[in-house]
Amino acid sequence: MTLATDLPGRLLAGLAGIGMLVFAGFSWRSRPRLALTGQxxxxxxWWRTRLLTPGDLTRVRVTDFQRIGRxxxxxxxxxxxxxxxILSRWDLGTDPxxxxxxxxxxxxxxP
Structure with a gap:
């Protein structure tokens, strides 16, 4: 049972719920974003998968910055x-x- 009795409020809440489900589905599909395979x-x-070889990379590094005291x-x-x-802990599933x-x-x- 919902407490909102007005139709526009129910419509907006429904659209927000559907939007969150779509975002969760795309996020679930693309995590973890980086994987090391034999190839x-x-x-x-979200839309494609790229295969990178060591020759395709110019530089790989870890950067640190302060944000809100962390x-x-x-x-x-x-x-x-x-x-x-740029991949964060959220994208990688572990510490960069x-x-x-x-x-x-x-x-x-x-080197």
Whole structure:
């Protein structure tokens, strides 16, 4: 039972609920965004999936910045196509520093 008795309020609440379900579905499909496979580095997005090899990458690094009193870590990946991919803990499912260590061990970073 809803407390809103007006039709426009119910319509807006219904549209907001549907929008949240669509967003949750897309977010669930694209997580985790980065995976290391035998073929290369797979980057998943909402609309497409890209395969990156070590030769496709220009630079991989972890950047830190302060936000609201907390240090945030981001994984930055630059490609030969001049794309800058910025992935947070939310995108990766784990600490970006751990992902960087795995990518370094797999040969995806350059000294």
């Amino acid at each position: 290369g580095l797979v980057l998943r997005g 240090t945030q870590h981001l994984l930055e990946i630059e490609t030969d196509d001049d794309d800058l991919l 520093r751990h992902v960087f260590a795995v990518l370094s061990a797999a040969g995806y970073t350059r």
